[in-house]
Amino acid sequence: MSATSARSGAGWLGAAGLLLVANVARAQPAEPPFEGDEPPVDLTEGDESPIDLTGGGQPGQAPPGQAPPAQRWDPRQPPPGHIWAPYPPPNYQPPPAESPEDEEEPHGGTQRNFGFGPRIAGIWAFGAGARAGHRYFGVDVSGGWQPLLPTVEPPGGEGEMMFFHSWQLNLMGYVAFNPDSTFVAGGTAGYSYNSVLGRGFALAFDGVVNFSNHLGFHFHGGPAFYPDAEDRMREKGDIPEGSEITSTPVFQLGLGAGLIIYP
Numbered sequence: 001m002s003a004t005s006a007r008s009g010a011g012w013l014g015a016a017g018l019l020l021v022a023n024v025a026r027a028q029p030a031e032p033p034f035e036g037d038e039p040p041v042d043l044t045e046g047d048e049s050p051i052d053l054t055g056g057g058q059p060g061q062a063p064p065g066q067a068p069p070a071q072r073w074d075p076r077q078p079p080p081g082h083i084w085a086p087y088p089p090p091n092y093q094p095p096p097a098e099s100p101e102d103e104e105e106p107h108g109g110t111q112r113n114f115g116f117g118p119r120i121a122g123i124w125a126f127g128a129g130a131r132a133g134h135r136y137f138g139v140d141v142s143g144g145w146q147p148l149l150p151t152v153e154p155p156g157g158e159g160e161m162m163f164f165h166s167w168q169l170n171l172m173g174y175v176a177f178n179p180d181s182t183f184v185a186g187g188t189a190g191y192s193y194n195s196v197l198g199r200g201f202a203l204a205f206d207g208v209v210n211f212s213n214h215l216g217f218h219f220h221g222g223p224a225f226y227p228d229a230e231d232r233m234r235e236k237g238d239i240p241e242g243s244e245i246t247s248t249p250v251f252q253l254g255l256g257a258g259l260i261i262y263p
Contacts, residue, residue: 112179115216115260119144122256123192123202123224125168129258135179140188143169148196151246152239159246162237166196174206184208184216192224196236197249200226208260218260224252 116130119142127144148164172190188206193199204222211217229249233239 112176112262113138115262117218117259117261119218119256119258122220122254123204123222123252124170124220124256124258127168129170131174131260133174135176137173137175140172140174140190141170142172143167146194148233148249149247150233150249152237153244153246154240155242162239164196164233164237166194168192168194170202172202176206176208182210184210188220192226194226194229196233197226197229197252198232199228200224200252214262216260216262217257219255219257221255222253224254226250226252 112135114130114132117128119129120126124142125144125146127142129140129142131138131140133139144167146166146168148166149161150164151159151161153159170190170192172188172192174186174188176184176186178184184207186206186208187204189203190201191199192202202222202224204220206220207218209217209219226249230245233245233249239245
């Protein structure tokens with residue numbers, strides 16, 4: 001046997017011995033975590049200071065490669081992953097409470113306590129009027145020129161229309177059933193004096209259509225009664241006895257319109 005063959009055999013024997021030692025060591029049981037009579041450390045009892053789980057890092061941060069420790073959620077703080085803002089905000093100021101003076105007035109508002117404007121025809125005559133009082137009721141005064149056109153039939157003759165100039169003054173009360181509406185419905189009644197017909201009494205429907213808080217369309221319609229109208233008209237018109245006034249002046253019926261301004 002040569003020297004080379006002897007060295008080759010020795011090498012194979014050495015490798016086999018190392019493999020056997022490694023298998024024996026792998027088969028040995030693991031050493032227990034604690035040896036002797038020393039008990040495991042109790043982390044739940046005693047006065048020991050809390051164990052630092054941060055690995056020397058900042059509070060709330062886990063050591064590198066480890067999950068952060070579980071923390072109890074404070075309901076006064078935002079949940080994890082949410083943005084929370086205090087309520088109310090630090091500089092929040094609630095709006096001031098509205099006083100009755102600050103409330104928006106209804107259509108027309110308190111300006112319906114007084115109004116005036118031009119009026120034409122009907123029991124008002126051609127002139128102007130004004131009213132003042134509460135929104136639901138008040139006093140209405142109007143006056144102006146009122147033409148009268150009666151038809152007179154002399155005995156045995158044909159009827160002839162006569163023309164009278166007259167002046168009229170009305171002093172009435174009014175009521176409004178829905179004063180806060182755009183269309184206000186109501187009524188008016190009171191005393192009326194005509195320079196030709198004499199004293200009388202008038203009763204009429206009264207309405208206002210408000211275009212704005214300061215302007216409205218005023219209208220009315222109804223009858224007026226003058227008990228001495230025929231005698232006074234005969235006297236002022238020199239109507240002869242026996243002539244008949246076909247359109248009796250005692251009972252007047254008319255429609256009127258005008259504007260009402262709320263300053």
